Amino acid sequence: xxxxxxxxxxxxxxxxxxxxxxxxxxxxxxxxxxxxxxxxxxxxxxxxxxxxxxxxxxxxxxxxxxxxxxxxxxxxxxxxxxxxxxxxxxxxxxxxxxxxxxxxxxxxxxxxxxxxxxxxxxxxxxxxxxxxxxxxxxxxxxxxxxxxxxxxxxxxxxxxxxxxxxxxxxxxxxxxxxxxxxxxxxxxxxxxxxxxxxxxxxxxxxxxxxxxxxxxxxxxxxxxxxxxxxxxxxxxxxxxxxxxxxxxxxxxxxxxxxxxxxxxxxxxxxxxxxxxxxxxxxxxxxxxxxxxxxxxxxxxxxxxxxxxxxxxxxxxxxxxxxxxxxxxxxxxxxxxxxxxxxxxxxxxxxxxxxxxxxxxxxxxxxxxxxxxxxxxxxxxxxxxxxxxxxxxxxxxxxxxxxxxxxxxxxxxxxxxxxxxxxxxxxxxxxxxxxxxxxxxxxxxxxxxxxxxxxxxxxxxxxxxxxxxxxxxxxxxxxxxxxxxxxxxxxxxxxxxxxxxxxxxxxxxxxxxxxxxxxxxxxxxxxxxxxxxxxxxxxxxx
Ligand SMILES: Cc1cc2nc3c(=O)[nH]c(=O)nc-3n(C[C@H](O)[C@H](O)[C@H](O)COP(=O)(O)OP(=O)(O)OC[C@H]3O[C@@H](n4cnc5c(N)ncnc54)[C@H](O)[C@@H]3O)c2cc1C
Numbered sequence: 001x002x003x004x005x006x007x008x009x010x011x012x013x014x015x016x017x018x019x020x021x022x023x024x025x026x027x028x029x030x031x032x033x034x035x036x037x038x039x040x041x042x043x044x045x046x047x048x049x050x051x052x053x054x055x056x057x058x059x060x061x062x063x064x065x066x067x068x069x070x071x072x073x074x075x076x077x078x079x080x081x082x083x084x085x086x087x088x089x090x091x092x093x094x095x096x097x098x099x100x101x102x103x104x105x106x107x108x109x110x111x112x113x114x115x116x117x118x119x120x121x122x123x124x125x126x127x128x129x130x131x132x133x134x135x136x137x138x139x140x141x142x143x144x145x146x147x148x149x150x151x152x153x154x155x156x157x158x159x160x161x162x163x164x165x166x167x168x169x170x171x172x173x174x175x176x177x178x179x180x181x182x183x184x185x186x187x188x189x190x191x192x193x194x195x196x197x198x199x200x201x202x203x204x205x206x207x208x209x210x211x212x213x214x215x216x217x218x219x220x221x222x223x224x225x226x227x228x229x230x231x232x233x234x235x236x237x238x239x240x241x242x243x244x245x246x247x248x249x250x251x252x253x254x255x256x257x258x259x260x261x262x263x264x265x266x267x268x269x270x271x272x273x274x275x276x277x278x279x280x281x282x283x284x285x286x287x288x289x290x291x292x293x294x295x296x297x298x299x300x301x302x303x304x305x306x307x308x309x310x311x312x313x314x315x316x317x318x319x320x321x322x323x324x325x326x327x328x329x330x331x332x333x334x335x336x337x338x339x340x341x342x343x344x345x346x347x348x349x350x351x352x353x354x355x356x357x358x359x360x361x362x363x364x365x366x367x368x369x370x371x372x373x374x375x376x377x378x379x380x381x382x383x384x385x386x387x388x389x390x391x392x393x394x395x396x397x398x399x400x401x402x403x404x405x406x407x408x409x410x411x412x413x414x415x416x417x418x419x420x421x422x423x424x425x426x427x428x429x430x431x432x433x434x435x436x437x438x439x440x441x442x443x444x445x446x447x448x449x450x451x452x453x454x455x456x457x458x459x460x461x462x463x464x465x466x467x468x469x470x471x472x473x474x475x476x477x478x479x480x481x482x483x484x485x486x487x488x489x490x491x492x493x494x495x496x497x498x499x500x501x502x503x504x505x506x507x508x509x510x511x512x513x514x515x516x517x518x519x520x521x522x523x524x525x526x527x528x529x530x531x532x533x534x535x536x537x538x539x540x541x
Pocket of ligand 1: 012013014015016017018039040041042044045046048049050051052080081082083113114115116133134175176273275306307308309322323324325326327358
């Protein structure tokens with residue numbers, strides 16, 4: 001058999017940067033040259049520029065995303081979360097899936113494109129009360145929340161409560177904040193007439209921005225035009241201020257202004273994900289520092305970083321802004337440079353300076369600055385739609401969006417609230433005699449409480465299986481691996497039919513921090529088991 005000389009290329013992230021990198025790698029490398037794998041926590045890529053349109057429902061939920069398997073058919077998609085990257089050993093560890101085992105992915109070349117996350121650190125009450133806007137889940141949650149607020153306002157009799165329900169605050173006057181506000185404002189005014197009791201009620205849509213004008217990414221005249229359009233449509237714009245804290249009842253600004261509201265959206269700039277924050281490499285402006293060829297500084301020729309998580313400069317020395325158009329071009333540079341390294345040819349520098357900027361203001365209006373030509377109003381809106389539709393990956397997705405837009409022009413917006421009630425993840429499980437609850441070596445992802453039945457604790461050592469203990473109703477197991485964040489040290493097998501209460505790790509940790517007595521029980525038990533039992537036979541697992 002011929003030895004497999006294929007290089008392993010691992011792409012982390014399936015957004016604009018990662019998905020286009022994999023797609024271009026598929027174009028420039030033959031199947032016998034490289035094995036391309038892509039890790040993303042979803043099996044789709046979100047087309048963020050159109051995400052605000054999910055709020056009004058003018059684009060269907062699944063039409064704003066592209067299935068990665070169709071766009072990158074030759075890449076092996078691994079739908080998991082990246083947990084850690086070991087640059088020295090050239091291994092990436094991904095979280096467990098249905099089977100509670102972490103997976104290790106070795107690589108020859110690594111492409112890091114994990115984008116950013118919303119970080120409310122240091123902003124009191126924001127995690128609980130403010131809504132981020134980055135992912136499809138964020139957009140769906142916001143749409144549902146807005147509809148819920150309107151439904152509640154329609155039955156609310158207290159004027160103060162009703163006014164809170166009809167006040168919508170968006171923080172951040174950059175592209176995403178402005179586009180979210182424009183869509184939200186259009187949506188609530190368009191559907192208001194369907195609610196008989198609030199039809200004539202006063203609505204408030206408040207946009208707060210830290211600068212002295214919105215859209216600082218664009219020229220002053222376009223920023224001012226956008227401001228004028230929004231104000232004309234009823235948006236209140238508060239400048240030179242910022243959202244600093246949030247409660248369930250109000251948004252609190254830095255100036256001390258308090259806006260009573262049940263809907264607070266924050267489009268604060270993103271930070272890199274914790275897995276990249278931990279990475280031992282050079283960073284600039286909180287992002288991974290790359291050279292002109294998009295290689296991670298200190299790991300040239302092996303690791304590349306691009307998109308929102310990278311601090312890059314163009315050939316001319318301009319810092320690369322976190323936009324989709326730059327991420328796509330960076331992806332081409334990275335793929336070409338990986339191919340160049342593999343073939344021993346010259347690598348290229350990232351030289352794209354941007355084609356222009358567009359922001360949709362909804363309702364047939366937009367602002368555009370394309371190669372120095374500034375346009376605003378309906379023409380810019382048409383241009384926005386034409387350009388973004390063209391850029392949407394996949395023909396079927398393009399057709400779907402075009403149809404969605406047509407329907408949205410012909411009919412009023414849909415106001416159905418998708419009820420996606422998610423019960424607690426704490427659940428009961430049933431095991432028949434002989435069923436294995438978990439195996440030694442599995443990832444510790446849950447703690448178990450036995451309600452009925454019995455099980456045995458088994459440990460494999462030196463090729464032999466030892467019976468460590470029997471457990472019955474009222475006993476707990478699984479806490480040691482969860483508390484210490486390590487793998488299971490024993491196997492649990494049901495002896496008789498057994499009912500257990502399964503507490504997933506996140507719920508367990510939440511209970512442990514909020515109810516100290518609960519945590520104490522398990523911490524003491526784990527301590528007792530590891531000192532008294534450990535090797536000898538206690539089941540902590
Ligand atoms: C609302 C909004 C509107 C925008 N509008 C525009 C616009 O009009 N024009 C424009 O040019 N730009 C726009 N942008 C910016 C643009 O979308 C980003 O610059 C671009 O998406 C960056 O691409 P990326 O691949 O670096 O990151 P992302 O697109 O965020 O992709 C990162 C990917 O990594 C995955 N991921 C993250 N962490 C993990 C992990 N630990 N394990 C596995 N997978 C992980 C995520 O699920 C995601 O798929 C907008 C952004 C937003 C939020």
